Amino acid sequence: MITTEYAPGSPCWLDLGAPDVRAAASFYGAVLGWDYESMGASEAGEDFEGGVFKKDGKVVGGLGKLTEEGARPAWMLYYSVTDADATTEAVRRAGGTVRVEPMDLDEWGRMAQYSDPLGGQFAVWQPGTTAGLDLVDEPGSLAWVELFTTDGAAAREFYGGLFDWQFSDMPLPGGAGTYTLITPAGLSEDRMHGGLMEMGAQDLTLTDGRPYWHPVFAVEDCDAAAARVTEKGGEVQMGPQDMEGVGRLAVCLDPAGAEFVLLAPSEA
Template identity: 50%
Template sequence: MLTTHYVPGAPVWLDLGVPDVGAAAAFYGAVFGWEFRSAGPDAGGYGMFDLDGKTVAAAGPLLGETARPAWMLYFQTADADATASAVQRAGGTVRGEPMDVFTAGRMAQFTDPTGAEFATWQPGDTKGVDAVNLPNSLCWSELHTTDAVAAIEFYRQVFPWDMEKTPMLEFDYTVIAPSGGGQEASHGGIMQFPPQTEVTELRSNWHPYFEVEDCDAAVATAIEHGGTALMAADDAPGVGRMSMLLDPFGAQLALITSEEP
Protein backbone atom coordinates (compact mmCIF):
# COMPACT_ATOMS: atom_id res chain seq x y z
CA MET A 1 0.00 0.00 0.00
CA LEU A 2 1.23 3.45 -0.88
CA THR A 3 2.02 5.87 1.92
CA THR A 4 3.68 9.28 2.10
CA HIS A 5 6.53 7.76 4.12
CA TYR A 6 8.46 7.63 0.88
CA VAL A 7 11.35 5.22 0.36
CA PRO A 8 13.65 4.59 -2.64
CA GLY A 9 11.78 3.00 -5.52
CA ALA A 10 8.30 4.12 -4.42
CA PRO A 11 6.13 6.40 -6.58
CA VAL A 12 6.45 9.89 -5.10
CA TRP A 13 5.16 12.27 -7.78
CA LEU A 14 3.04 12.26 -10.91
CA ASP A 15 2.29 14.86 -13.50
CA LEU A 16 0.21 15.16 -16.62
CA GLY A 17 1.47 16.50 -19.93
CA VAL A 18 -1.34 17.93 -22.06
CA PRO A 19 -1.81 20.48 -24.87
CA ASP A 20 -4.35 22.46 -22.83
CA VAL A 21 -3.72 22.68 -19.08
CA GLY A 22 -6.85 24.73 -18.48
CA ALA A 23 -9.07 22.11 -20.13
CA ALA A 24 -7.29 19.38 -18.16
CA ALA A 25 -7.93 21.27 -14.92
CA ALA A 26 -11.63 21.45 -15.79
CA PHE A 27 -11.83 17.70 -16.54
CA TYR A 28 -9.97 16.53 -13.45
CA GLY A 29 -11.76 19.09 -11.33
CA ALA A 30 -15.06 17.57 -12.40
CA VAL A 31 -13.96 13.95 -11.87
CA PHE A 32 -11.87 14.29 -8.70
CA GLY A 33 -12.67 17.70 -7.26
CA TRP A 34 -9.09 18.88 -7.84
CA GLU A 35 -8.15 22.55 -7.97
CA PHE A 36 -5.29 23.71 -10.19
CA ARG A 37 -2.68 26.01 -8.66
CA SER A 38 -0.05 27.59 -10.91
CA ALA A 39 3.57 27.14 -9.88
CA GLY A 40 4.22 30.73 -10.87
CA PRO A 41 5.26 32.86 -13.85
CA ASP A 42 8.62 31.09 -14.21
CA ALA A 43 7.11 27.59 -14.34
CA GLY A 44 6.10 27.64 -18.01
CA GLY A 45 2.44 26.83 -17.31
CA TYR A 46 3.22 24.02 -14.87
CA GLY A 47 1.17 23.79 -11.70
CA MET A 48 -0.23 21.57 -8.97
CA PHE A 49 -3.52 19.77 -8.51
CA ASP A 50 -4.68 20.26 -4.93
CA LEU A 51 -7.37 18.44 -2.99
CA ASP A 52 -8.47 19.79 0.38
CA GLY A 53 -5.29 21.86 0.54
CA LYS A 54 -2.95 18.96 -0.26
CA THR A 55 -1.04 18.47 -3.50
CA VAL A 56 -2.04 15.17 -5.13
CA ALA A 57 -0.64 15.60 -8.67
CA ALA A 58 0.60 18.20 -11.15
CA ALA A 59 0.19 19.18 -14.80
CA GLY A 60 1.97 21.15 -17.47
CA PRO A 61 2.01 21.76 -21.24
CA LEU A 62 3.57 19.23 -23.59
CA LEU A 63 7.22 19.85 -24.34
CA GLY A 64 8.61 18.82 -27.74
CA GLU A 65 6.94 18.14 -31.08
CA THR A 66 6.71 14.37 -30.55
CA ALA A 67 5.38 14.48 -26.97
CA ARG A 68 2.03 12.79 -26.43
CA PRO A 69 -0.51 13.48 -23.68
CA ALA A 70 0.29 11.13 -20.80
CA TRP A 71 0.63 10.77 -17.08
CA MET A 72 4.25 10.54 -15.92
CA LEU A 73 5.11 8.60 -12.76
CA TYR A 74 8.18 9.57 -10.74
CA PHE A 75 9.92 7.01 -8.54
CA GLN A 76 12.08 8.08 -5.65
CA THR A 77 15.84 7.77 -5.88
CA ALA A 78 18.56 8.75 -3.44
CA ASP A 79 20.84 9.65 -6.37
CA ALA A 80 19.37 10.68 -9.72
CA ASP A 81 22.74 10.55 -11.46
CA ALA A 82 23.46 7.01 -10.25
CA THR A 83 20.00 5.92 -11.41
CA ALA A 84 20.64 7.43 -14.84
CA SER A 85 23.81 5.35 -15.11
CA ALA A 86 21.91 2.23 -14.00
CA VAL A 87 19.23 2.86 -16.63
CA GLN A 88 21.85 3.02 -19.37
CA ARG A 89 23.64 -0.11 -18.18
CA ALA A 90 20.33 -1.98 -18.14
CA GLY A 91 19.50 -1.01 -21.71
CA GLY A 92 17.18 1.94 -21.14
CA THR A 93 17.37 5.45 -22.54
CA VAL A 94 17.95 8.75 -20.74
CA ARG A 95 15.42 11.16 -22.25
CA GLY A 96 16.08 13.95 -19.78
CA GLU A 97 19.42 14.21 -18.01
CA PRO A 98 19.33 14.70 -14.23
CA MET A 99 18.62 18.33 -13.39
CA ASP A 100 17.84 20.39 -10.32
CA VAL A 101 14.34 21.85 -9.99
CA PHE A 102 15.23 24.90 -7.93
CA THR A 103 15.57 23.57 -4.37
CA ALA A 104 12.61 21.18 -4.69
CA GLY A 105 14.66 18.21 -5.83
CA ARG A 106 16.53 16.63 -8.72
CA MET A 107 14.70 14.90 -11.55
CA ALA A 108 15.50 12.78 -14.59
CA GLN A 109 13.37 11.16 -17.29
CA PHE A 110 13.87 7.77 -18.93
CA THR A 111 12.47 5.20 -21.36
CA ASP A 112 12.67 1.50 -20.55
CA PRO A 113 13.68 -1.06 -23.23
CA THR A 114 10.04 -1.81 -24.06
CA GLY A 115 9.25 1.87 -24.73
CA ALA A 116 7.57 2.88 -21.47
CA GLU A 117 8.46 6.33 -20.16
CA PHE A 118 9.03 7.07 -16.47
CA ALA A 119 10.92 9.51 -14.29
CA THR A 120 12.80 9.68 -11.00
CA TRP A 121 12.80 12.20 -8.20
CA GLN A 122 15.65 12.84 -5.78
CA PRO A 123 13.94 14.76 -2.98
CA GLY A 124 15.02 18.19 -1.87
CA ASP A 125 12.50 20.51 -0.25
CA THR A 126 9.69 18.55 -1.93
CA LYS A 127 9.50 14.94 -0.76
CA GLY A 128 6.54 14.01 -2.95
CA VAL A 129 2.80 14.52 -3.22
CA ASP A 130 1.05 15.28 0.06
CA ALA A 131 -1.63 12.59 -0.05
CA VAL A 132 -1.98 9.09 -1.50
CA ASN A 133 -4.35 6.16 -1.05
CA LEU A 134 -7.23 8.46 -0.14
CA PRO A 135 -10.32 9.05 -2.31
CA ASN A 136 -9.35 11.01 -5.45
CA SER A 137 -5.61 10.46 -5.03
CA LEU A 138 -2.94 8.08 -6.35
CA CYS A 139 -3.19 4.56 -4.95
CA TRP A 140 -1.31 2.30 -7.41
CA SER A 141 1.04 2.41 -10.40
CA GLU A 142 0.95 -0.08 -13.25
CA LEU A 143 3.08 -0.88 -16.28
CA HIS A 144 1.39 -2.38 -19.33
CA THR A 145 4.17 -3.67 -21.54
CA THR A 146 4.78 -5.52 -24.78
CA ASP A 147 7.51 -7.60 -23.10
CA ALA A 148 7.05 -8.26 -19.39
CA VAL A 149 10.15 -10.45 -19.13
CA ALA A 150 12.40 -7.72 -20.52
CA ALA A 151 10.71 -5.05 -18.40
CA ILE A 152 11.10 -7.02 -15.17
CA GLU A 153 14.77 -7.69 -15.85
CA PHE A 154 15.35 -3.98 -16.57
CA TYR A 155 13.65 -2.67 -13.44
CA ARG A 156 15.42 -5.23 -11.25
CA GLN A 157 18.65 -3.49 -12.22
CA VAL A 158 17.36 0.05 -11.71
CA PHE A 159 15.23 0.09 -8.53
CA PRO A 160 15.42 -1.71 -5.17
CA TRP A 161 12.14 -3.51 -5.80
CA ASP A 162 10.90 -6.85 -4.55
CA MET A 163 8.85 -8.55 -7.28
CA GLU A 164 6.31 -11.32 -6.82
CA LYS A 165 4.56 -13.01 -9.74
CA THR A 166 0.82 -13.56 -9.22
CA PRO A 167 -1.03 -15.80 -11.73
CA MET A 168 -4.19 -14.28 -13.19
CA LEU A 169 -6.83 -15.87 -15.44
CA GLU A 170 -5.02 -15.30 -18.74
CA PHE A 171 -1.68 -13.79 -17.78
CA ASP A 172 0.91 -13.35 -15.04
CA TYR A 173 0.89 -10.18 -12.98
CA THR A 174 4.04 -9.09 -11.15
CA VAL A 175 3.48 -7.10 -7.96
CA ILE A 176 6.26 -4.66 -7.03
CA ALA A 177 7.18 -3.30 -3.61
CA PRO A 178 10.14 -1.50 -2.01
CA SER A 179 12.87 -3.91 -1.03
CA GLY A 180 12.16 -5.56 2.31
CA GLY A 181 8.73 -4.00 2.64
CA GLY A 182 6.77 -7.15 1.92
CA GLN A 183 3.40 -7.49 0.20
CA GLU A 184 1.85 -4.94 2.56
CA ALA A 185 4.10 -2.24 1.07
CA SER A 186 3.35 -3.05 -2.59
CA HIS A 187 2.85 0.01 -4.76
CA GLY A 188 2.39 -1.25 -8.29
CA GLY A 189 2.38 -3.99 -10.86
CA ILE A 190 3.74 -5.08 -14.23
CA MET A 191 1.67 -6.96 -16.79
CA GLN A 192 2.04 -7.92 -20.42
CA PHE A 193 -0.66 -6.95 -22.87
CA PRO A 194 -3.13 -9.87 -23.15
CA PRO A 195 -2.29 -12.44 -25.87
CA GLN A 196 -5.27 -11.50 -28.02
CA THR A 197 -4.21 -7.85 -28.12
CA GLU A 198 -2.54 -6.53 -31.27
CA VAL A 199 0.61 -5.31 -29.54
CA THR A 200 1.86 -3.65 -32.73
CA GLU A 201 -0.85 -1.05 -32.17
CA LEU A 202 0.03 -0.43 -28.52
CA ARG A 203 2.76 1.35 -26.64
CA SER A 204 4.19 0.20 -23.35
CA ASN A 205 3.18 2.70 -20.68
CA TRP A 206 3.09 3.41 -16.96
CA HIS A 207 -0.19 4.82 -15.74
CA PRO A 208 -1.70 5.77 -12.37
CA TYR A 209 -4.64 4.30 -10.49
CA PHE A 210 -6.76 6.75 -8.52
CA GLU A 211 -8.88 5.66 -5.59
CA VAL A 212 -12.52 6.82 -5.85
CA GLU A 213 -15.48 6.34 -3.56
CA ASP A 214 -17.80 5.14 -6.35
CA CYS A 215 -16.13 3.78 -9.47
CA ASP A 216 -19.29 3.71 -11.59
CA ALA A 217 -20.20 7.30 -10.72
CA ALA A 218 -16.65 8.53 -11.39
CA VAL A 219 -16.57 6.77 -14.78
CA ALA A 220 -19.91 8.32 -15.72
CA THR A 221 -18.62 11.77 -14.78
CA ALA A 222 -15.43 11.23 -16.78
CA ILE A 223 -17.38 10.21 -19.88
CA GLU A 224 -19.77 13.14 -19.45
CA HIS A 225 -16.77 15.49 -19.52
CA GLY A 226 -15.06 14.00 -22.57
CA GLY A 227 -13.27 10.92 -21.28
CA THR A 228 -13.40 7.47 -22.86
CA ALA A 229 -13.82 4.14 -21.06
CA LEU A 230 -11.31 1.59 -22.33
CA MET A 231 -12.65 -0.92 -19.82
CA ALA A 232 -16.07 -0.57 -18.23
CA ALA A 233 -16.25 -0.68 -14.45
CA ASP A 234 -15.95 -4.28 -13.33
CA ASP A 235 -15.25 -6.21 -10.15
CA ALA A 236 -11.85 -7.78 -9.52
CA PRO A 237 -12.32 -10.28 -6.67
CA GLY A 238 -10.13 -9.46 -3.70
CA VAL A 239 -9.12 -6.11 -5.21
CA GLY A 240 -12.09 -3.87 -5.91
CA ARG A 241 -14.20 -2.38 -8.69
CA MET A 242 -12.12 -0.73 -11.39
CA SER A 243 -12.16 0.87 -14.82
CA MET A 244 -9.54 1.95 -17.36
CA LEU A 245 -9.99 5.34 -19.04
CA LEU A 246 -8.54 7.81 -21.47
CA ASP A 247 -8.95 11.45 -20.52
CA PRO A 248 -10.13 13.89 -23.24
CA PHE A 249 -6.54 14.27 -24.47
CA GLY A 250 -5.69 10.55 -24.68
CA ALA A 251 -3.78 10.14 -21.41
CA GLN A 252 -4.44 6.76 -19.77
CA LEU A 253 -5.51 6.36 -16.16
CA ALA A 254 -7.43 3.90 -14.04
CA LEU A 255 -10.05 4.31 -11.33
CA ILE A 256 -10.65 1.88 -8.49
CA THR A 257 -12.94 1.57 -5.53
CA SER A 258 -10.89 -0.78 -3.41
CA GLU A 259 -12.42 -3.57 -1.38
CA GLU A 260 -12.40 -2.99 2.35
CA PRO A 261 -9.52 -4.86 4.05
Protein backbone atom coordinates in the same frame (compact mmCIF):
# COMPACT_ATOMS: atom_id res chain seq x y z
CA MET B 1 -0.10 0.42 -0.55
CA ILE B 2 1.55 3.71 -1.46
CA THR B 3 2.44 5.92 1.49
CA THR B 4 4.08 9.30 1.90
CA GLU B 5 7.03 7.56 3.55
CA TYR B 6 8.81 7.48 0.23
CA ALA B 7 11.26 4.61 0.41
CA PRO B 8 13.76 4.36 -2.47
CA GLY B 9 12.08 2.82 -5.49
CA SER B 10 8.54 3.77 -4.47
CA PRO B 11 6.24 6.04 -6.51
CA CYS B 12 6.48 9.56 -5.14
CA TRP B 13 5.16 11.93 -7.80
CA LEU B 14 3.23 12.10 -11.04
CA ASP B 15 2.45 14.82 -13.52
CA LEU B 16 0.33 15.15 -16.61
CA GLY B 17 1.52 16.50 -19.93
CA ALA B 18 -1.56 18.01 -21.59
CA PRO B 19 -2.09 20.00 -24.79
CA ASP B 20 -4.58 22.29 -23.01
CA VAL B 21 -3.75 22.96 -19.36
CA ARG B 22 -7.00 24.69 -18.51
CA ALA B 23 -9.13 21.97 -20.11
CA ALA B 24 -7.21 19.26 -18.23
CA ALA B 25 -7.60 21.12 -14.95
CA SER B 26 -11.34 21.40 -15.51
CA PHE B 27 -11.70 17.72 -16.39
CA TYR B 28 -9.81 16.29 -13.43
CA GLY B 29 -11.43 18.80 -11.13
CA ALA B 30 -14.83 17.44 -12.11
CA VAL B 31 -13.86 13.76 -12.06
CA LEU B 32 -11.64 13.62 -8.95
CA GLY B 33 -12.54 16.76 -7.06
CA TRP B 34 -9.14 18.35 -7.61
CA ASP B 35 -8.30 22.04 -7.39
CA TYR B 36 -5.70 23.44 -9.75
CA GLU B 37 -3.07 25.93 -8.61
CA SER B 38 -1.19 27.62 -11.43
CA MET B 39 2.50 28.43 -11.12
CA GLY B 40 2.50 31.13 -13.79
CA ALA B 41 0.82 32.59 -16.83
CA SER B 42 1.82 34.34 -20.03
CA GLU B 43 0.82 37.89 -20.90
CA ALA B 44 -2.09 36.37 -22.85
CA GLY B 45 -3.29 34.67 -19.70
CA GLU B 46 -2.46 31.13 -20.83
CA ASP B 47 -0.57 28.86 -18.43
CA PHE B 48 2.97 28.23 -19.62
CA GLU B 49 4.58 26.48 -16.68
CA GLY B 50 1.54 24.58 -15.46
CA GLY B 51 1.01 24.00 -11.79
CA VAL B 52 -0.21 21.46 -9.26
CA PHE B 53 -3.40 19.59 -8.52
CA LYS B 54 -4.61 19.66 -4.91
CA LYS B 55 -7.19 17.68 -2.99
CA ASP B 56 -8.37 19.25 0.28
CA GLY B 57 -5.35 21.55 0.11
CA LYS B 58 -2.83 18.71 -0.33
CA VAL B 59 -0.78 18.21 -3.50
CA VAL B 60 -1.83 15.11 -5.47
CA GLY B 61 -0.06 15.69 -8.79
CA GLY B 62 1.39 18.12 -11.32
CA LEU B 63 0.16 19.49 -14.63
CA GLY B 64 2.15 21.01 -17.46
CA LYS B 65 1.83 22.01 -21.09
CA LEU B 66 2.75 19.21 -23.50
CA THR B 67 5.59 20.66 -25.55
CA GLU B 68 7.60 17.68 -26.85
CA GLU B 69 7.06 17.28 -30.59
CA GLY B 70 5.20 14.07 -31.40
CA ALA B 71 4.55 13.22 -27.74
CA ARG B 72 1.13 11.96 -26.68
CA PRO B 73 -0.74 13.32 -23.66
CA ALA B 74 0.14 11.04 -20.74
CA TRP B 75 0.78 10.78 -17.03
CA MET B 76 4.45 10.53 -16.06
CA LEU B 77 5.24 8.49 -12.94
CA TYR B 78 8.26 9.32 -10.76
CA TYR B 79 10.10 6.95 -8.40
CA SER B 80 12.08 8.11 -5.39
CA VAL B 81 15.87 7.68 -5.55
CA THR B 82 18.75 8.77 -3.35
CA ASP B 83 20.99 9.78 -6.29
CA ALA B 84 19.47 10.76 -9.64
CA ASP B 85 22.89 10.94 -11.33
CA ALA B 86 23.84 7.42 -10.27
CA THR B 87 20.41 6.16 -11.38
CA THR B 88 20.91 7.80 -14.76
CA GLU B 89 24.17 5.94 -15.31
CA ALA B 90 22.48 2.70 -14.22
CA VAL B 91 19.74 3.28 -16.79
CA ARG B 92 22.32 3.66 -19.53
CA ARG B 93 24.21 0.53 -18.46
CA ALA B 94 20.97 -1.46 -18.49
CA GLY B 95 20.07 -0.42 -22.03
CA GLY B 96 17.56 2.33 -21.24
CA THR B 97 17.44 5.80 -22.75
CA VAL B 98 17.91 9.09 -20.91
CA ARG B 99 15.20 11.44 -22.17
CA VAL B 100 15.89 14.27 -19.71
CA GLU B 101 19.28 14.52 -18.01
CA PRO B 102 19.30 15.05 -14.23
CA MET B 103 18.35 18.60 -13.36
CA ASP B 104 17.62 20.55 -10.19
CA LEU B 105 14.20 22.08 -9.63
CA ASP B 106 15.19 24.87 -7.29
CA GLU B 107 15.54 23.53 -3.75
CA TRP B 108 12.65 21.05 -4.17
CA GLY B 109 14.71 18.21 -5.61
CA ARG B 110 16.49 16.72 -8.61
CA MET B 111 14.74 14.84 -11.41
CA ALA B 112 15.46 12.89 -14.60
CA GLN B 113 13.30 11.13 -17.17
CA TYR B 114 13.97 7.91 -19.07
CA SER B 115 12.65 5.20 -21.35
CA ASP B 116 13.17 1.56 -20.48
CA PRO B 117 14.77 -0.69 -23.15
CA LEU B 118 11.32 -1.48 -24.62
CA GLY B 119 10.20 2.16 -24.71
CA GLY B 120 8.19 2.56 -21.50
CA GLN B 121 8.67 6.08 -20.14
CA PHE B 122 9.21 6.87 -16.46
CA ALA B 123 11.06 9.31 -14.23
CA VAL B 124 12.90 9.59 -10.91
CA TRP B 125 12.94 12.14 -8.13
CA GLN B 126 15.79 12.79 -5.72
CA PRO B 127 14.16 14.71 -2.88
CA GLY B 128 15.37 18.06 -1.67
CA THR B 129 12.88 20.01 0.39
CA THR B 130 10.02 18.09 -1.27
CA ALA B 131 9.82 14.31 -0.81
CA GLY B 132 6.80 13.86 -3.06
CA LEU B 133 3.03 14.05 -3.07
CA ASP B 134 1.22 15.24 0.05
CA LEU B 135 -1.71 12.82 -0.27
CA VAL B 136 -1.79 9.21 -1.53
CA ASP B 137 -3.92 6.10 -1.07
CA GLU B 138 -7.03 8.14 -0.26
CA PRO B 139 -10.05 8.97 -2.44
CA GLY B 140 -8.94 11.40 -5.12
CA SER B 141 -5.25 10.47 -4.99
CA LEU B 142 -2.69 8.02 -6.36
CA ALA B 143 -3.22 4.50 -5.02
CA TRP B 144 -1.35 2.19 -7.44
CA VAL B 145 0.82 2.22 -10.58
CA GLU B 146 0.85 -0.22 -13.50
CA LEU B 147 3.12 -1.08 -16.40
CA PHE B 148 1.74 -2.70 -19.55
CA THR B 149 4.75 -4.19 -21.34
CA THR B 150 5.45 -6.46 -24.28
CA ASP B 151 8.08 -8.45 -22.34
CA GLY B 152 7.42 -9.12 -18.67
CA ALA B 153 10.72 -10.90 -18.04
CA ALA B 154 12.73 -8.07 -19.60
CA ALA B 155 10.81 -5.49 -17.57
CA ARG B 156 11.48 -7.39 -14.35
CA GLU B 157 15.19 -7.59 -15.17
CA PHE B 158 15.47 -3.89 -16.00
CA TYR B 159 13.43 -2.41 -13.17
CA GLY B 160 14.56 -5.03 -10.68
CA GLY B 161 18.16 -4.15 -11.39
CA LEU B 162 17.50 -0.43 -11.31
CA PHE B 163 15.34 -0.17 -8.19
CA ASP B 164 15.94 -3.56 -6.53
CA TRP B 165 12.18 -4.16 -6.56
CA GLN B 166 10.74 -7.37 -5.17
CA PHE B 167 8.32 -9.24 -7.45
CA SER B 168 5.59 -11.79 -6.87
CA ASP B 169 3.26 -13.31 -9.45
CA MET B 170 -0.44 -14.02 -9.30
CA PRO B 171 -2.60 -15.67 -11.97
CA LEU B 172 -5.36 -13.58 -13.50
CA PRO B 173 -8.94 -14.93 -13.52
CA GLY B 174 -9.99 -17.10 -16.45
CA GLY B 175 -6.44 -17.91 -17.52
CA ALA B 176 -5.92 -14.34 -18.76
CA GLY B 177 -2.23 -14.41 -17.89
CA THR B 178 -0.05 -13.42 -14.97
CA TYR B 179 0.03 -10.18 -13.04
CA THR B 180 3.32 -9.32 -11.35
CA LEU B 181 3.12 -7.38 -8.08
CA ILE B 182 5.84 -4.87 -7.15
CA THR B 183 7.16 -4.06 -3.68
CA PRO B 184 10.05 -1.67 -2.83
CA ALA B 185 13.30 -3.29 -1.75
CA GLY B 186 13.37 -4.59 1.79
CA LEU B 187 9.74 -3.76 2.60
CA SER B 188 6.86 -6.08 3.45
CA GLU B 189 4.06 -6.88 1.02
CA ASP B 190 1.74 -4.38 2.68
CA ARG B 191 3.88 -1.76 0.94
CA MET B 192 3.21 -3.12 -2.56
CA HIS B 193 2.81 -0.13 -4.83
CA GLY B 194 2.07 -1.50 -8.29
CA GLY B 195 2.10 -4.22 -10.86
CA LEU B 196 3.18 -5.11 -14.36
CA MET B 197 1.45 -7.17 -16.99
CA GLU B 198 2.70 -8.59 -20.27
CA MET B 199 0.55 -7.79 -23.29
CA GLY B 200 0.93 -8.19 -27.02
CA ALA B 201 2.00 -5.12 -28.96
CA GLN B 202 -1.28 -5.37 -30.88
CA ASP B 203 -3.13 -4.76 -27.62
CA LEU B 204 -1.19 -1.59 -26.78
CA THR B 205 -3.11 0.51 -29.26
CA LEU B 206 -2.79 3.67 -27.19
CA THR B 207 0.96 3.82 -27.82
CA ASP B 208 1.22 1.92 -31.13
CA GLY B 209 2.67 -1.12 -29.39
CA ARG B 210 5.06 0.61 -26.98
CA PRO B 211 4.94 -0.27 -23.25
CA TYR B 212 3.61 2.38 -20.90
CA TRP B 213 2.95 3.16 -17.24
CA HIS B 214 -0.34 4.55 -15.99
CA PRO B 215 -1.69 5.71 -12.61
CA VAL B 216 -4.57 4.25 -10.61
CA PHE B 217 -6.58 6.79 -8.62
CA ALA B 218 -8.66 5.80 -5.61
CA VAL B 219 -12.31 6.89 -5.59
CA GLU B 220 -15.20 6.29 -3.24
CA ASP B 221 -17.68 5.39 -5.99
CA CYS B 222 -16.24 4.01 -9.23
CA ASP B 223 -19.52 4.13 -11.16
CA ALA B 224 -20.17 7.75 -10.27
CA ALA B 225 -16.60 8.78 -11.12
CA ALA B 226 -16.73 6.89 -14.44
CA ALA B 227 -19.99 8.65 -15.28
CA ARG B 228 -18.28 11.99 -14.71
CA VAL B 229 -15.49 10.93 -17.10
CA THR B 230 -17.94 10.53 -19.99
CA GLU B 231 -19.97 13.58 -19.00
CA LYS B 232 -16.84 15.72 -19.23
CA GLY B 233 -15.68 14.41 -22.60
CA GLY B 234 -13.48 11.50 -21.59
CA GLU B 235 -13.91 7.83 -22.44
CA VAL B 236 -14.36 4.71 -20.33
CA GLN B 237 -12.47 1.93 -22.12
CA MET B 238 -13.29 -0.86 -19.68
CA GLY B 239 -15.69 -1.23 -16.78
CA PRO B 240 -16.74 -0.29 -14.27
CA GLN B 241 -16.32 -3.90 -13.19
CA ASP B 242 -15.53 -5.81 -10.04
CA MET B 243 -12.13 -7.45 -9.59
CA GLU B 244 -12.09 -10.05 -6.83
CA GLY B 245 -9.91 -8.99 -3.92
CA VAL B 246 -9.15 -5.64 -5.55
CA GLY B 247 -12.33 -3.61 -5.88
CA ARG B 248 -14.40 -2.00 -8.59
CA LEU B 249 -12.43 -0.33 -11.36
CA ALA B 250 -12.68 1.43 -14.70
CA VAL B 251 -9.97 2.11 -17.29
CA CYS B 252 -10.41 5.62 -18.67
CA LEU B 253 -9.05 8.18 -21.09
CA ASP B 254 -9.22 11.91 -20.48
CA PRO B 255 -10.43 14.09 -23.40
CA ALA B 256 -6.87 14.45 -24.72
CA GLY B 257 -6.21 10.69 -24.60
CA ALA B 258 -4.17 10.23 -21.41
CA GLU B 259 -4.98 6.91 -19.71
CA PHE B 260 -5.73 6.41 -16.04
CA VAL B 261 -7.65 3.98 -13.87
CA LEU B 262 -10.35 4.63 -11.28
CA LEU B 263 -10.52 2.20 -8.37
CA ALA B 264 -12.94 1.89 -5.48
CA PRO B 265 -10.91 -0.53 -3.34
CA SER B 266 -12.49 -3.55 -1.69
CA GLU B 267 -13.10 -3.11 2.01
CA ALA B 268 -10.45 -4.86 4.08
